[in-house]
Amino acid sequence: MRGRAESINKHSDSRSVKEIRQSGFAFTPVAIPDYPFRLTYRDTSVWLGSCFATNIGEAMKLLRFRCEVNPFGALYNPESILAGLKMLLAKKLLSSDDLFEFNELWSSFCFHSSFSDTDRSRTLEKMNRRLSVASGMLYDSKYLFITFGTAYVFRSKTSGAVVGNCHKLPPENFVHECLSVDDIVKQYAGFVDTLTMLLPEIRILFSVSPVRHLKNGAHDNQISKSILILAVDKLTCLFPNRCFYFPAFEIVLDELRDYRFYEKDLCHLSETAIDYVRKVFVYSMFDEQDMKIMHEIEKLNLARAHRPLNTNTNMYRKFVETTNAKETELKKLYPYLEWGMGNGELRVKS
Helix, strand or coil: CCCHHHHHHHHCCCCHHHHHHHHCCCCCCCCCCCCCCCECCCCEEEEEECHHHHHHHHHHHHCCCEEEECCCCCCCCHHHHHHHHHHHHHCCCCCHHHCEEECCEEECCCCCHHHCECCHHHHHHHHHHHHHHHHHHHHHCCEEEEEECCCEEEEECCCCCEECCCCCCCHHHEEEEECCHHHHHHHHHHHHHHHHHHCCCCEEEEEECCCCCCCCCHHHHHHHHHHHHHHHHHHHHHCCCCEEECCHHHHHHHHCCCHHHECCCCCCECHHHHHHHHHHHHHHHECHHHHHHHHHHHHHHHHHHCCCCCCCCHHHHHHHHHHHHHHHHHHHHCCCCCHHHCCCCCCCCC
């Protein structure tokens, strides 16, 4: 098995990702659907779901795509993801009554704890600012990417609603339960109908996170993932021209069947695995012209990430000039790319 990760790293730099998957090297290749569309740099997309959605979505942002990635923070279960989507579609903002205080922090059950703050007004402002931006992005989007993480949920005993984040409240505040396939399909079918009326061009691409949720044991994790996969399968059958599935879960389990592709916790994916799945995604979703642009952006990103031991040399000054000139050239060639998220030009410290 030695060299397998090295081979995937070696072959995932360019178009050979496609070649290595077709060759069956070191794994059983997972069949990728032949999607009736191709994403482009001119498309806007929204990504919601687990930390896996964050990983892939942020990687696409680094490639200068116009994406909104997990505006609520990571959400893992289908019901919380759907609640967030309904808020964005309704352009709903929170009021101070929607927040609660615990351990000196103001929080919302809809948002990740990274939004929490000791000041109530500050918390509300951060959440509503993100909601406003994300809602606008959704209405501009051609694609909605949803990644389910687990079918297990925590339901508030007070409100009866499923929470997106427990914020470390005592467990006696919640009921722990598992959603059924029918629960998920029924809720999402109604949402897809509403979404289609408001945004007739939008397409929804589902995936199931390969990250394992082992708090309830390996057996329950398998049950949970099975429920999610079955629910997505039913939705793609009900809405064959609207809902699609990208097999990230299967790619990791069959093509990267090795613990070297996981972090130390043996649950989350390593950077190598995330990068590999991203590249398979790219080769299945984009045409050659946009992949050429991506390659140029990747080279620029590598140059910008370079950190020399000494920044006062003439060689580094020349490197900075060349890199900045290349970025200026790309901005002129591709003004429709999302250039606003960069850190500005590289500079030589005086």
